[in-house]
Amino acid sequence: MKRQVVVIGAGPGGSAAAFYLAKKGLDVLMIDKETWPREKVCGDNWQASLYPIFREMGVYEELEANKQSELQVITMVGPGEETVNFKVENAEWLIPRRIADDIIRRAAVRAGADFMELFEATELIIKKGQVKGIRGLYNNREITVEADLVVIANGSHSLIARQLGIFNNDPASYMFAIRGYWEGLENTVDGNCIWIYDPDFMPGNREEIDKYYFMPMWINIINKEATQASVGCCLSEGLLRAHNMSLDGFHNYWLEHSQTARKYLKNARCVDGMKGWRLPCAKQIEKNYAPGAFIIGDAASAPDPCYYYGIAPAMYGGKICADVAEKAFAENDFSAETLSEFHTLLGKLFNEQWSQYVSIRENIVSKREISRNLIKFALSKPEYPNIYFGATFGEYMQAVLKRTDGHFAFGSHLTD
Numbered sequence: 001m002k003r004q005v006v007v008i009g010a011g012p013g014g015s016a017a018a019f020y021l022a023k024k025g026l027d028v029l030m031i032d033k034e035t036w037p038r039e040k041v042c043g044d045n046w047q048a049s050l051y052p053i054f055r056e057m058g059v060y061e062e063l064e065a066n067k068q069s070e071l072q073v074i075t076m077v078g079p080g081e082e083t084v085n086f087k088v089e090n091a092e093w094l095i096p097r098r099i100a101d102d103i104i105r106r107a108a109v110r111a112g113a114d115f116m117e118l119f120e121a122t123e124l125i126i127k128k129g130q131v132k133g134i135r136g137l138y139n140n141r142e143i144t145v146e147a148d149l150v151v152i153a154n155g156s157h158s159l160i161a162r163q164l165g166i167f168n169n170d171p172a173s174y175m176f177a178i179r180g181y182w183e184g185l186e187n188t189v190d191g192n193c194i195w196i197y198d199p200d201f202m203p204g205n206r207e208e209i210d211k212y213y214f215m216p217m218w219i220n221i222i223n224k225e226a227t228q229a230s231v232g233c234c235l236s237e238g239l240l241r242a243h244n245m246s247l248d249g250f251h252n253y254w255l256e257h258s259q260t261a262r263k264y265l266k267n268a269r270c271v272d273g274m275k276g277w278r279l280p281c282a283k284q285i286e287k288n289y290a291p292g293a294f295i296i297g298d299a300a301s302a303p304d305p306c307y308y309y310g311i312a313p314a315m316y317g318g319k320i321c322a323d324v325a326e327k328a329f330a331e332n333d334f335s336a337e338t339l340s341e342f343h344t345l346l347g348k349l350f351n352e353q354w355s356q357y358v359s360i361r362e363n364i365v366s367k368r369e370i371s372r373n374l375i376k377f378a379l380s381k382p383e384y385p386n387i388y389f390g391a392t393f394g395e396y397m398q399a400v401l402k403r404t405d406g407h408f409a410f411g412s413h414l415t416d
């Protein structure tokens with residue numbers, strides 16, 4: 001079989017790429033190893049920054065109709081279980097991935113992309129250093145597809161990206177995450193997401209804990225009655241190794257020892273089992289091209305470096321790589337030099353924001369004293385409802401960095 005473009009993986013990244021490539025009149029085949037709709041372990045938050053893409057893809061209304069809830073308030077629980085509520089200005093939708101991903105995949109098909117499920121890409125065909133197609137198993141039979149361009153969008157376990165030497169294995173930056181759907185919650189309200197940055201309950205050596213980034217547990221309320229939630233947590237491999245703990249073990253420890261867990265989950269139960277996943281991230285958009293290929297989404301370690309939202313960089317990756325592909329086809333030039341524009345353009349969109357996120361991650365989220373003071377600061381300044389997200393937070397960070405020459409001194413500056 002010979003096609004102009006093969007897209008490996010029909011998640012949000014692959015489907016956005018297939019949609020925009022097909023809209024440009026290119027001959028696109030998208031494949032996925034699963035049968036669809038398929039499940040994906042996720043917090044199910046669809047950021048507001050995605051709404052323009054949803055509109056372009058013609059799926060805004062259908063996705064909105066399928067949202068379980070709209071995230072409006074983040075309750076941040078800090079060390080010592082101090083709590084503050086932040087209003088989210090651009091409400092995020094909570095939609096189960098099994099439903100939303102399929103709506104987006106169908107938009108790619110409507111735009112003209114062909115789709116084959118139960119097709120697992122096993123290897124890239126590389127000739128004279130240039131990617132020229134894929135080999136794989138379709139319904140367990142060997143199959144080859146030649147292509148001028150391959151878009152690798154097959155997620156965080158991508159062996160295909162590894163074949164190109166593009167894979168993030170840094171134990172300090174990629175995470176392991178687990179998530180389960182729970183019911184029977186108490187003391188919660190609709191539209192609320194509870195983020196727990198409370199490393200105090202962690203067993204073990206404080207210095208070790210502070211050395212590694214501590215990601216919160218989250219409880220995302222998903223029904224009007226506020227009795228159901230997606231519950232999860234993620235930690236870097238480094239932190240788990242330092243504590244000789246499995247993620248399951250960590251989560252169970254939290255359930256037993258945290259007052260917050262008891263407050264919300266005491267009489268609740270997990271209905272589908274906690275499921276694990278690998279969650280890669282990078283401090284900046286990493287190399288995401290090779291001669292004849294783009295790598296997008298989780299396969300290119302694109303989730304953001306602080307909150308691990310990965311759907312937006314995956315879908316914007318799909319959109320932008322299609323623009324660069326259009327030029328490559330017009331000039332019949334699939335060299336690394338031509339395709340590298342993708343790296344530049346995606347970087348322009350995300351890198352600045354990510355630098356701020358790295359700052360948050362390294363200087364605030366992982367430091368108990370700073371988290372505690374940040375909460376105190378927020379409680380003392382009701383005029384800063386959005387401190388944790390928008391511009392206010394950025395300005396605040398800049399002020400702190402300036403005052404301390406880049407070194408954080410804990411304390412008074414946070415309440416000045």
Ligand SMILES: Cc1cc2nc3c(=O)[nH]c(=O)nc-3n(C[C@H](O)[C@H](O)[C@H](O)COP(=O)(O)OP(=O)(O)OC[C@H]3O[C@@H](n4cnc5c(N)ncnc54)[C@H](O)[C@@H]3O)c2cc1C
Nearest residue numbers: 009011012013033042043045121154155177297298310311
């Ligand atoms: C616990 C957890 C919570 C998260 N919460 C959020 C959140 O709330 N909001 C957010 O924005 N992000 C979140 N993320 C990150 C988000 O899930 C990913 O960034 C996003 O799914 C990336 O999309 P993708 O298209 O790159 O990959 P995926 O969604 O993983 O899709 C990859 C597809 O490729 C297919 N595939 C894999 N291998 C092959 C192969 N060899 N051949 C063919 N097909 C293949 C898979 O079946 C899959 O359908 C979370 C991640 C985790 C683990």
